[in-house]
Amino acid sequence: MSEAVTTNGSKAARSQKPSKVAGVADWADSRLGLAGAMKKNIRKVFPDHWSFMLGEIALWSFVVLLLTGVFLTLWFKPSMGETTYSGSYEPLNGIEVSEAYASSLHISFDVRAGLLMRQMHHWAAMLFIAAMLVHMMRVYFTGAFRKPRELNWVIGVLLLVLGTLEGFTGYSLPDDLLSGTGIRAANGFVAAIPVVGTYVNFFLFGGEFPGDSIIPRLYTIHVLLIPGLLLALIAAHMLLLVYHKHTQWPGPGRTNDNVVGFPMLPVYAAKAGGFFFIVFGVTALMGAFLSINPIWRYGPYNPAEVTAGSQPDWYMGWPDGALRIMPGWESHFWGVTLSWNVFIPIILLPTLAIGILMALPFVESWITGDKRDHHLLQRPRDAPTRTGVMVALMTFYGLFWIAGGNDIIAITFGLSINAITHFLRVAVFVGPVIAFIITKRWCISLQRQDNEKLLHGYETGIIMRDASGGYSERHQPLPVDEAYAISARERDQIFQIESSTDENGVEAPGSRAEKVRARLSQAWYGTNVQKPTAAELEEAHHHAEEHDHESDSELAGIASERHEVDPPVRKELPPSD
Amino acid sequence: MRLLSQTTRRLAGGLSRHRRRKLAGPAVLLIALMLTGGLFALFSPAQAETKKANDADDVAAGRALFLVGCSSCHGANGEGIATKRGNNYGPPLVGVGAAAVDFQVGTGRMPLAGPTVQAPRKKVSYTKEEIQQLGAYVQSLGPGPAVPESEEYDPNEGDVSRGGAIFRTNCTACHNFAGAGGALPGGKYAPKLTDVSSKHIFEALLTGPQQMPVFSNDVLTPADKRDVISYLRQNDDAPKYGGFSMGTLGPVSEGMFAWLVGIGVLVGFAVWIAAHTARAKKAVKGGQQ
Incomplete structure (x- = not known):
């Protein structure tokens, strides 16, 4: 490679002096050996869809977090040592505050930007x-x-949990009235853990609340431990993404064995790089124009004080909501109090939720018995039960969210906070069930509509009047790309047990689990609408063609419209079994 | 004119001639005392009498207003009306003082439009004079806190940072850190403080209207109250350092903006970027249509 040789250009190949860039690249390659790895990955193909960029928002926000976070560490003092504030913010001058709070005020009012x-x-x-x-x-x-992406899902859930913890520790650092209230709440949550709660609390706080070590400790966790874990897991997440290759929507030419899209360089490098600047820009605009966590207005933390509207940041809002609507159950025995009212909503429920989230891929693959690799995406309607499960979970989450903001909702809409609580105590159980049923039925009717379109074409809006005076709407076959995309899905196969007992009437081992599985599989897939078979499609098209011939003569008079509704050339649809 | 000047000169000369006599000092003192006393007798008792008469007039006028606007709930003599269940239809007003009247009527909370969990702030129905008359009548029922003098609640006199500390200890739990208000059980609420006049804040502290506890002058001294008022006025006038405050309602409105503005705009950009893909694909798409 010492000489740059052009072979594919329009001009004839000729030897040139090597450019400086090529020289540097050659120098680096002969020492790092990157060319081999780069050559493969630099042309890595990614498919195009807006929904594939949502994870990118998270990635770029994380980069913004690292950049701004490093800036903040230059002035922040993670200390609970007491000092008297004297700085640019007049109304707090002469007030006894912690060094953490004073330095946060210093950053806010005396550090440029x-x-x-x-x-x-x-x-x-x-x-x-x-x-x-x-x-x-x-x-x-x-x-x-x-499959094969279940473990990447688990890593994703871990990232979500770690991100939440990272957010909470950051919320607690400035030592303003709100963050102190948050730490006090966390202190109570830990205390509610049976048997070990009190010990863990003394270990965490280095003694009684608030002590003088919690902020330095949270600081270490916030700037070192969790960011390190996040970085490692994000790296693993991305490496697995590259290894698995990105999933894609089905369409003409897109199969389970290929990826259709654009290469990393130059297209995705530019798109992703550009998106980073957009995320940075939106964050900068929000930071410039929307006041968030005005610590100078909250004032310094004092365990004797609290403010109305004390809430955690939104991501902790749902467990907080569960806590708010939980009935005040407690048990007392052997001189010990068990606070179910705190333990269930804030320790047990989130742990359970994380467990359920992590288990979702494994539960589904066990129920469906599907162990094949999948690189083609499914439309939400083509998996009605799955879609219903997620909407139910979202409803569950959203209702607890409402509970978390019950006081703000009460005062904003002039409602009674008690009425909101009573309503939500029922709604958090009933709401997800209703949401599941509605979503599942909705998906199924969308599947039916897809089948209608495949078999009878789409509605053109052209009303035909026949000789006897009757009216009918003309249907046209779908464009072939669309028809392909709709029908490029697999038939659902309900798991069935062959026979749970052998010829001697002895039950096969593990057959009880199999029975459960068969029943669940029936529930999962049983009501789904399957795509039409090749024979059905053929018959429907044949019927449509006959209809076409009949109406051709009728349409002869309206040539211009006729032109618009010309049926496209029918191509091969994906194999229907 | 000349005659007048001659007479005065002669008179002055006569006085001047006697000014060093033995009895001159006491005589002047006597004259001065008589003059002062006479003037006092001439004006003062008459003024006091008018004030007394005015007070009596105010009470009478206040009673007339009270009978029309208030007595249906508070009773014809402000004794209150009890319900069958033993609750108050309208509480007794004996001893609540003119300050309570000035707050309740002066902020439009009274007269109540209808029975609700809490009297909402609304348009004021009485003139300043009528409110003063009503106050005088209620004050006459039994001694209670009077309407404060303007220097008592002058925000320019108070200590802002001390007031902030008092505010955070006593008020934020219900009224929110920025005085934006907060919810209380059963549909009750602590109203926002951002547009309440200094006098009404002082009176509210003094009389504890609705759900609010009384912060009497023994609990929060008048100076403490004035400091709180100074802090609240500073709170109203403070520059919005961080930008739009989103109602200063805390993390709930922040979370809403993160989702609706932040995620909304970014997803919008994602859709935009995905729609504007490399040229080759567009050409193919266009060719097919």
Whole structure:
């Protein structure tokens, strides 16, 4: 490669002096050996769809978090040592505050761009977790978590949990009235864990609440431990993405064995790079114009004080909501109090939720018995039960969210906080069930509509009047790309047990689990609408053609419209079995 | 004119001639005292009498207003009306003082439009004079806190940072850190403080209207109250350092903006980027249509 030789250009090949860039690349390659790896990955193909960019929002928010976070560490003092504030913010001058709070005020009022950086950091944190959640919903709705991507799903859930913890530790650092209230709440949550709660609390706080070690400890966790874990898991997440290759929507030419799209360089490097600047820009605009966590208005933390509207950040809002609507159950025995009212909503429920999230891919593949590799996405309607499950989970989450903001909702809409609580205590159980049923039926009717379109074409809006005076609407076959995309799905196969007992009437081992599985599989797939068979399609098209001939003469008079509704050339549809 | 000047000069000369006499000092003192006393007798008792008469007039006028606008709930003599269940239809007003009247009527909370969990703030129905008359009548029922003097609640006199500390300790739990208000059980609420006049804040502290506890002058001294008022006024006028405050309602509105504005805009951009893909694909698409 010492001489640049052009072979594919329009001009004849001729030897040239090597460029400086090529020289540097050659120098680096002969020492790092990157050319081999780069050559393959630089042309890595990614498919194009807006929903594939949701995870990117999270990634770029994380980069913004790292950049702004490093800026903040330059001035933040993670210390609970007491000091008297004297700085630019007049109304707090002469007040006894912690060094953490004083330094946060210093960043906000006396460091150039400090407040902007603080606000960007906070907004980016909210966007980071929100984008992870939206990305997760996309992955679930489209079935992108199926084999071979189950472990990447688990890593994603871990990222969500770690992101939440990272957010909570950051929320607690400035030591303002709100963050102190949050730490106090966390102190109570830990205390509610049976048997070990009190010990864990003393270990965490280095003694009684609040002590003087919790903020330095949370700081270490916030800037070192969790970011390290996040970085490692994000790297693993991305490497697995490259290894598995990105999933794609089915369409002409797109199969389970290929990826149709554009190469990393130059298309995706430009798109993703550009998207980083958009995420950065949106975060910067939000940081500049929307006031977030105005710590100077909250005032310094004092365990004797609290403010109305004390809430965690949104990602902790749902367990907080569960806590707010939980009846005040407690048990007392042997001189010990068990606070079910705190333990169930804030320790047990989130743990359970994380467990359920992680288990979703494995539960589904066990029920369906589907162990094949899937690189083609499914439309949410083609997996009605799965879609219903996620919508039920979202409803569950959303209702707890409402509970978390019950006081703000009460005062904004002039409602009684008690009425909201009573309603939600029922709704969190009933709501998800209703949401599941509605979603599942909705998906099934969309599947029916797809079949209608495949068999009878789409509605053109052209009303025909026949000789006897009757009216009918003319249907036209779907464009072939669309017909392909709709019908490029597999038939659902309900798991069936062959026979649970052998000829001697002895039950086969594990047959009880198999029975459960068969029943679940029936529930999962049983009501789905399957795509039409090749024979059905053929018959429908034959029928449509006959109809075409009949109406041709009628249409002769309206040539211009006729031109518009010309049926496209029918191509081969994907194999229907 | 000349005659007048001659007479004065002669008179002055006469006085001047006697000014060093033994009795001159006491005589002047006597004259001065008589003059002062006479003037006082001439004006003062008459003024006091008018004030007393005015007060009596105010009470009478206040009673007339009270009978029309208030007595249906509070009773014809402000004794309150009890319901069958033993609750108050309207509480007794003996001893609530003119300050309570000035707050309740002056912020439009009274007269109540209808029975609700809490009297909402609304358009004021009485003039300043009528409110003063009503206050005088209610004050006459039994001694209670009077309407504060303007220097008592002058926000320019208070200590802002001390007021902030008092506010955070006593008020934020219900009224929110920025005085934006907060919810209380059963549809009750702590109203927002951002547009309440300094006098009404002082009176609210003094009389504890609706769900609010009384912060008497023994609990929060008048100076403490004035500090809180100074802090709240500073709170109203403070520049919006971080940008739009989104109602200063805390993390709920922040979360809403993160989702609706942040995620909304970014997903919009994602759709836009995905729609504007490399040229080759567009050409193919266009060719097919």
